[in-house]
Amino acid sequence: MTAASPRKSRWTNGLFVGPYLLVYLALLLYPLLAGVWLSLHKADLFGGEAFVGIENFSRLLRDTVFLQAVRNTFLFVLLTVPPLAVIALGLAIALNRPTRAAAVFRGVFFSSSVLSVTIVTLIWRLVLIPDGGLIANLLHAVGQPPLPLLSHPNLVLPAIALTTVWWCLGLPMMLYLAALQQVPAELYEAAALDRAGPWKTLTRITLPSIRRTIVLVVIIQCVLQFQLFGQAQLLTQGGPNGASRPIVLFIYEVGFRRWDIGYAAAASEILFGLILVATILQYVTTRDKAASR
Amino acid sequence: MSALDRAAGRNRWIDRLGWAALTLAAVVMVLPLLWTVGLSLKANGELLRDTASVFRMPYTLENYGSILARPAVFRWLANSLVVSLCTTAGVLVLSSLAGYGFARLEFPGRKWLFALVLFGLAVPEQSVIITRHQLFSALHLHNTYPGLVLPGLAAPFGVFLMTQYFKAIPAELDEAAMLDGASRRQVFWKVLLPLTLPAQATLGIFTFLSSWNDYWWPLISATRSEMFTLTVGVASSQINFAQTSGLGFLMAQAVFASAPILVVYVFFQKYIVRAVSGAAVR
Amino acid sequence: MACVRLDHLSKSFGSAAVLDNIRLDIAPGEFIAFLGPSGCGKSTLLRMIAGLETVETGQIHIGERRVDPLPPGDRGVAMVFQHYALYPHMTIFENMAFGLRNAKVPKAEIEARVAEAARILEIERLLQSKPGQLSGGQRQRVAIGRAIVKKPDLFLFDEPLSNLDAALRMRTRLELAQLRRRVQATMILVTHDQVEAMTLADRIVVMSERRIQQVGTPMEIYARPANRFVATFVGSPPMSFLDVTLDAGAGGLARATLPGGASFNTDVPLAVLPTSPTWRLGLRAEGVKVVAPGSGLINAQVEFVERLGDRTLVYLRLADGSAITAEDAGTSRAAMGDRVGLTLDGAVHLFDAEDRAHYGPAPAEGQP
Numbered sequence: 001m002t003a004a005s006p007r008k009s010r011w012t013n014g015l016f017v018g019p020y021l022l023v024y025l026a027l028l029l030y031p032l033l034a035g036v037w038l039s040l041h042k043a044d045l046f047g048g049e050a051f052v053g054i055e056n057f058s059r060l061l062r063d064t065v066f067l068q069a070v071r072n073t074f075l076f077v078l079l080t081v082p083p084l085a086v087i088a089l090g091l092a093i094a095l096n097r098p099t100r101a102a103a104v105f106r107g108v109f110f111s112s113s114v115l116s117v118t119i120v121t122l123i124w125r126l127v128l129i130p131d132g133g134l135i136a137n138l139l140h141a142v143g144q145p146p147l148p149l150l151s152h153p154n155l156v157l158p159a160i161a162l163t164t165v166w167w168c169l170g171l172p173m174m175l176y177l178a179a180l181q182q183v184p185a186e187l188y189e190a191a192a193l194d195r196a197g198p199w200k201t202l203t204r205i206t207l208p209s210i211r212r213t214i215v216l217v218v219i220i221q222c223v224l225q226f227q228l229f230g231q232a233q234l235l236t237q238g239g240p241n242g243a244s245r246p247i248v249l250f251i252y253e254v255g256f257r258r259w260d261i262g263y264a265a266a267a268s269e270i271l272f273g274l275i276l277v278a279t280i281l282q283y284v285t286t287r288d289k290a291a292s293r
Numbered sequence: 294m295s296a297l298d299r300a301a302g303r304n305r306w307i308d309r310l311g312w313a314a315l316t317l318a319a320v321v322m323v324l325p326l327l328w329t330v331g332l333s334l335k336a337n338g339e340l341l342r343d344t345a346s347v348f349r350m351p352y353t354l355e356n357y358g359s360i361l362a363r364p365a366v367f368r369w370l371a372n373s374l375v376v377s378l379c380t381t382a383g384v385l386v387l388s389s390l391a392g393y394g395f396a397r398l399e400f401p402g403r404k405w406l407f408a409l410v411l412f413g414l415a416v417p418e419q420s421v422i423i424t425r426h427q428l429f430s431a432l433h434l435h436n437t438y439p440g441l442v443l444p445g446l447a448a449p450f451g452v453f454l455m456t457q458y459f460k461a462i463p464a465e466l467d468e469a470a471m472l473d474g475a476s477r478r479q480v481f482w483k484v485l486l487p488l489t490l491p492a493q494a495t496l497g498i499f500t501f502l503s504s505w506n507d508y509w510w511p512l513i514s515a516t517r518s519e520m521f522t523l524t525v526g527v528a529s530s531q532i533n534f535a536q537t538s539g540l541g542f543l544m545a546q547a548v549f550a551s552a553p554i555l556v557v558y559v560f561f562q563k564y565i566v567r568a569v570s571g572a573a574v575r
Numbered sequence: 576m577a578c579v580r581l582d583h584l585s586k587s588f589g590s591a592a593v594l595d596n597i598r599l600d601i602a603p604g605e606f607i608a609f610l611g612p613s614g615c616g617k618s619t620l621l622r623m624i625a626g627l628e629t630v631e632t633g634q635i636h637i638g639e640r641r642v643d644p645l646p647p648g649d650r651g652v653a654m655v656f657q658h659y660a661l662y663p664h665m666t667i668f669e670n671m672a673f674g675l676r677n678a679k680v681p682k683a684e685i686e687a688r689v690a691e692a693a694r695i696l697e698i699e700r701l702l703q704s705k706p707g708q709l710s711g712g713q714r715q716r717v718a719i720g721r722a723i724v725k726k727p728d729l730f731l732f733d734e735p736l737s738n739l740d741a742a743l744r745m746r747t748r749l750e751l752a753q754l755r756r757r758v759q760a761t762m763i764l765v766t767h768d769q770v771e772a773m774t775l776a777d778r779i780v781v782m783s784e785r786r787i788q789q790v791g792t793p794m795e796i797y798a799r800p801a802n803r804f805v806a807t808f809v810g811s812p813p814m815s816f817l818d819v820t821l822d823a824g825a826g827g828l829a830r831a832t833l834p835g836g837a838s839f840n841t842d843v844p845l846a847v848l849p850t851s852p853t854w855r856l857g858l859r860a861e862g863v864k865v866v867a868p869g870s871g872l873i874n875a876q877v878e879f880v881e882r883l884g885d886r887t888l889v890y891l892r893l894a895d896g897s898a899i900t901a902e903d904a905g906t907s908r909a910a911m912g913d914r915v916g917l918t919l920d921g922a923v924h925l926f927d928a929e930d931r932a933h934y935g936p937a938p939a940e941g942q943p
Contacts, residue, residue, distance in 0.1 A: 009399040016394030017406065020387040020452055027447035028413050031421035031428060038424055091318065094311050107562060108319050112326075114558045114565070115551050116506035118528040122547040123329045125531070126540065132344035134328045140345070166325065174566060198307055227417055230508045234531055248419050255423045256513055265423050272420035279415035465660035468627050473674030473725075474648030483673075487664045 039269045043262035056266035066267060068242050069250040072157060076228055076246060079161035081221045084172055085214065087165070092176030093206065106177070113170030117230030124163040125150075125235060150236055153243035160231050160244055167231075168224065172217045179213035180206070212285060219282040223275055247271050333357070333548050337539030344540070356545035366549065368519055369526035373505055373553075375438055376522055380445035380504040381497050387446060388496060389489065392455025393481060397467065407456070413449035418509055426513055436520045441511055445504050451496050458492040459485065498557070498564045505554055523550050578603050579624065579729060579761060584633035586619060593619050595785040597633070606755055606762045608776035612808065613767060615782045618733060621765045625654050625731050637729055648677065653722035654731040658738065659714045661706035661721070668702040671721045678725075685724075692720040695757065712743045719751075723758060730762040736771060751775060769809050773797070781805050803930035806857050812888055814924070815863070815899040819856045821845065821925075828935075829925070831856055834895040837873045841923045843935040849927060857924035857932070863901035864918045865889055865909055871916030875899065877909050891917070 039056055043049040060066045091109055095102045112120070127134040128149040136146035149159040183206065191201050207214075229248040232238055238245030238253075245253075247267065255264030331347040332340060333356055339346050360366055394400070395407050425444060426435075434440035462485060470480045511522045521529065527550045530543065558565060579601040586594040594616045601607050609617035622628040624635055626647030635643040642650045653674075661670050668689055675685045693699045696716045706714055715735065722730055735751075736744045752775055755762060766772050772779045773793040781788045781796060781804075789801040800806035806814045817833060822845075824830025824838075829845040831854070832838040868874055875891035878898075887907035891899050901917060903909055925933045 009401060009403075011400055013394060013398035014400035014402070014406075016398060017391040017400075017452075020391035020446075021406065021410075023387065023443070023446045024410060024413060024449065027425060027428075027444055028416060028421060028449075029409070031424035032416055034424040034427075035421055087318075091315070094315055105315055105319060106566075108322055110566070111555070111558060112322065114502060114506075114554050116524045116527075116554070117508050118524050118531060119547050119551045122527060122531055122543060123325050126332060126344075126544065127325050127328060132340070132540075134325065137345050166322070169322075223417075227419060229419075230528075234528055251419055251423075252513075256426075261423050261427070268420040268423060272417060275417045275420075276415055463658060463660065465656045465658055466662065468622075468625075468647070469654070469656060469660035469662070469721075470673070471627070471647040472625060472652065472654050473721075474677035475673075479677065484662055490664075 035265045036269060038262055039266035041262040043265075044259050049262075052262070056263050057270075059263065060266055060270065065242060065245075066247075066250055069245050069247045072242075072244060073226060073228065073246045076157055076161060076164075077222055077225045079158060080164050080168070080225045081218060083161075083165050084168060084221050085218050088169055088172035088217070089176055089214065091169070091173045092180060093202070095173075096177055096180040106173070109173055110170035112167050115167070117167075118234060120163065120167045121231055121234040124166070128159050128163070128235070151240055153240055156236055156240065156244040160228075160235060163231055163235070164225065164228070168221070172221060175213060175217050175220075176210065179210040183209040215285050216282065219278055219285065223278045223282070226271070226275055226278070329544050329547055332540055333544035335541050337541045340540045356539075356541045357549065359542050360545055360549050365518060365521075366523075366526065366546065369521050369523040370550075370553070372438075372441075372515075372520060373523040376441045376445075376511075377501050377504040379438065379442045381500045383442065383446045384448070384451045384500045385493055385497055388451030388455040389486065389493070391452045392457075392459045392489075393485065395452070395456040396459030397464075397485075410449045410452055413447075414453065418444075422509065422513065429514060435514050436517045440514050441520070441522065444510050445500070445507070451500065454496055455489065455492060458489055462488055494561075494564045498561050501557070502554070502565070526550075578636075578638065579763075580634075580636040581620075581624070582634040582636070584620070584623065584630060584635070586616075586623065586628065586631050592785055594623075597787060599780060599787065599790065601761060601763070604759060604761055606764070606775060606777045608764045608766055608772035608779045609782055610766060610769060610772040610779050610809070611782035611788075616785050617765050617780075617782045620782075621654075621731055621733055621763060624729075624763065625652055626650050648674075650729075651727055652729040652731055653725045653727035654733065655718045655722050655735045657734040659706075659718040661714055661717055663706055666703050666705060667698065667709075667717050667720075670706065670717060671724050674721070674725050688724045688726075689720075692723045695723070695754075696720045711739055712747065715739060715743075715747060719754065723754075726760075728760060730758075730760055732762065732764040734765055734767070736766070736768070748774060769811070773809075779809075781808065783808070799934050800857075800924065800932055802932055803855070803857070803926050806924060806926075806932065810859060812860050812900050814857045814859055816855045816857050816926070817893075817897055817899065819854050819925075821848065821854050831923075831925075833873060833893075834897065835873055835893065839872060839919060841925065841935075843923065843925055843933060847935070848925065848933050851927035851929075853928045855926040855930075857926060858899065858919060860888060860900045860902040862920055862923075863899060864920070865901050865903045865907065866916040866918055868914045868916045871918045873917050874914060875917055877911055877913040877915060880907070880909055880911060882907075889915075891915070 040051060040053055041049050042052045042055070091105075095106050095109075115123075125133075130136050130146035130148050130150075133146075133149075135149065139146055147155060149155050187205050187209065188201065191205050196204065227248055228246040229252065232244050232246050232249050233252065236244045238249050248271065251264050251267045251271070254260050254267065328347070332344065334352040334354070335347055336351075336353050336355060391410075395403065395410075429435050429440050434443070466484055466488075467480050470484045475483065505522075506524060507522075508524050508528065511525045512528070515521055515525060518526075518529070527546060530546065579599075581597050581599040584594055584597040585592070597620060609620060611617045619628055623630055623643075624637075626642070626645060630643040633643075634641055637650060637652070661667075662673065665673065671689045671692060672685050675688065680688075689702070690699070693702055696719060698713065698716050698720060701709060701713060701717070706717065709717065715738075718735070732751075736747055739747055748771060751764075755775070764771065764775060773796075776793060778790060778792055779796050780790050783804050789796060789805045791799075791801075796805060796809050800809060800814075803816070819831040819833060821829045821831055824840040824845075826840075827844050827846060829841045829843050829848060830838055831841055833856075864871075873893060875893050877889055878892050879890040881888040881890070882905070885905050887903040887905060887909065889901045889903050889907065889909045891901060893899060899917070909915060927933065
């Protein structure tokens with residue numbers, strides 16, 4: 001028996017990480033690499049597989065349905081991320097206090113985040129539909145005709161964006177709150193001694209102190225909203241005429257409805273590339289944070 | 294002194310305005326939920342004529358009665374429970390072991406493997422779903438519980454969180470325990486693991502929530518109605534919106550399906566908040 | 576009771592050597608302090624004795640047993656950690672009992688031993704608390720208690736006082752000294768604080784740059800530091816150094832000539848000194864006294880005055896630019912900018928070009 005120093009490198013120590021690594025390699029890494037391989041093939045569900053090189057990718061770039069999906073996805077990100085980042089920030093600043101009322105409000109604003117996408121869309125369908133929906137009823141009360149929120153090409157993405165903002169507001173708010181708690185109280189005391197008003201305190205103390213979190217929130221939300229699927233699939237099935245079809249829905253339809261899996265794999269590699277860029281940005285931001293501490 | 298008073302007065306006004314805005318925002322937030330609950334309490338026939346009847350008596354529980362008459366919903370509920378609990382237990386065990394290994398032990402390739410796991414954080418589910426689906430087809434895992442549980446175990450977040458947590462425990466504690474004659478196993482079980490309980494709770498709730506709410510994978514993997522999770526089941530009745538048995542019933546289903554998770558939320562709010570903010574500080 | 580023998584120990588982390596050929600014998604019941612600046616390897620040495628670091632070359636014996644292949648729990652040592660390392664989720668009682676349980680000590684005896692230690696350390700009322708509820712001083716006592724209950728042959732203390740505030744540190748120092756008298760065991764203390772080492776230890780091991788620089792009783796270390804590092808590190812304020820030239824003075828003793836031309840006789844026979852291109856004279860502040868200008872050996876200008884109440888430290892500069900520190904009475908009139916005279920007396924330390932110290936015949940009590 002020798003001194004069992006954990007510093008000593010032994011391969012048996014690796015047994016602790018073994019079970020997870022096995023699952024990780026089989027269910028994440030292998031599918032990822034197999035997906036790259038698959039994206040270079042013309043393949044269908046019945047095992048037919050032929051190498052086609054980058055044919056799938058060049059086909060994607062000519063596919064108007066796919067290009068529309070890419071455009072929709074970017075538009076959707078533009079429609080959701082800024083409101084999420086700004087509204088959540090406002091809420092966090094207003095609710096960053098130790099009172100009971102603030103705690104109740106925080107609970108309310110976060111509550112929608114724990115619901116599943118199917119429940120959220122179920123609720124919002126009955127808010128959005130022109131035929132007896134909540135918004136239609138409210139418009140009716142002020143003498144306005146109902147809006148075709150789920151069937152007009154120009155309204156459908158904003159409607160889904162509204163649903164999404166309602167659903168996703170909780171997470172960025174909590175991230176901001178966590179950051180605000182880290183701002184040293186001395187900074188506010190010093191600002192008060194310097195007779196800084198509420199606006200000055202906000203713009204000169206609060207916002208600069210949580211600058212990195214703001215960037216982080218924007219990036220995290222970009223990554224999340226790029227993956228829009230359930231809301232569009234359940235509320236509109238991508239319609240009308242593909243006006244609300246995002247990339248992930250495209251992948252789903254091509255891969256699991258038309259079973260053109262090589263083509264779907266190629267589309268998912270493009271999505272992966274987009275998200276990887278955002279993740280690298282996030283990594284760089286958080287690493288700077290650690291370095292500057 | 295008067296300047297201070299004026300400033301205090303101005304602050305009071307800003308405060309009042311702020312609370313008014315907050316209350317308004319909260320109303321907007323809650324309104325869809327109240328609307329849903331209201332609709333679920335109305336007779337379907339009445340809603341078909343005019344949904345504004347929500348604001349008038351009479352109310353009824355008949356829609357909830359109809360849910361009880363449909364055993365499929367309970368089957369979905371049970372499936373969701375089984376899948377979420379198994380996933381949570383699995384993630385906790387795998388992440389604790391791997392976190393301890395990465396944070397405390399030295400073995401060949403440790404840094405390299407940890408970097409590989411970190412890389413997994415950047416992989417979105419969509420980019421592996423097609424080949425994972427193929428893999429599970431080949432293994433005949435679709436429409437089974439293992440088929441629904443296994444993908445959740447591959448997510449690297451838990452390993453990352455537990456590794457960070459184990460690293461934050463001072464190594465002096467392990468050393469003190471070793472000097473107290475504890476074996477490696479005893480150090481892990483009696484000293485380190487009890488100290489990670491807050492992280493276990495956080496990770497557990499987080500995993501349970503995301504597994505319960507997962508839509509993508511069960512939608513693709515569970516194609517037979519009796520293997521649906523609650524999330525997919527509710528979606529299936531929603532897609533058949535046109536032929537459905539009525540708005541009120543649909544809304545009662547929404548309320549029924551969200552009840553378990555809202556109960557979890559109310560009871561474990563502290564840990565959920567910690568889970569999300571913990572993800573931020575990483 | 577144990578005598579500890581460290582036999583040619585070396586250690587490196589990767590390519591960086593941290594300990595180089597350490598040899599040391601510790602007598603049973605002795606209180607040893609490892610003293611040195613951070614990074615000198617003293618903590619690593621302690622952790623090697625504890626079994627928390629592996630031994631690369633060399634051997635460690637405790638008593639008759641060779642312990643370096645044994646796991647920490649089998650070495651019969653107890654350690655008090657710098658940050659106490661109390662198990663946060665256990666009560667104080669469980670903290671102290673944990674090691675005994677692992678050693679399969681009978682329950683009744685565990686309770687008796689913990690109760691006894693708690694009584695000695697006056698922490699009986701805390702036994703059911705958790706470490707988080709305790710003050711820093713109380714945690715320190717529990718950490719010591721956890722070591723005592725094991726009745727070890729050897730106590731190891733890793734900078735145990737560094738996390739306490741000044742008043743508490745002084746009190747705990749006294750308590751450690753008392754503990755030492757009550758518990759008959761060998762003790763090793765790692766510290767960078769020379770006062771701790773001087774007041775607690777029977778012998779001090781001064782370490783620097785991976786090596787033992789000197790081993791000796793506190794007064795040997797202070798009065799006859801073996802080299803310039805020890806002379807500088809031990810003693811407050813640090814020793815002053817002046818470049819001197821040596822020649823033969825009266826009675827075969829070396830005569831030192833200061834840069835300004837003033838010279839005086841040392842108590843070191845010139846015959847014992849090796850040849851060296853340069854010499855430095857080391858002076859403790861208490862050996863340098865302030866007198867009226869012109870009436871001392873040399874003149875100097877006061878740069879700074881530090882009043883400590885019972886005495887006054889006067890920092891001065893000589894005409895050639897070298898700095899020197901003198902000690903004056905608490906009522907000293909010296910003020911910044913004053914010109915004063917200095918007399919030199921007391922112990923003289925001569926350092927050769929390799930910074931080794933040389934002394935005359937040792938006083939009667941014995942060789943270091």
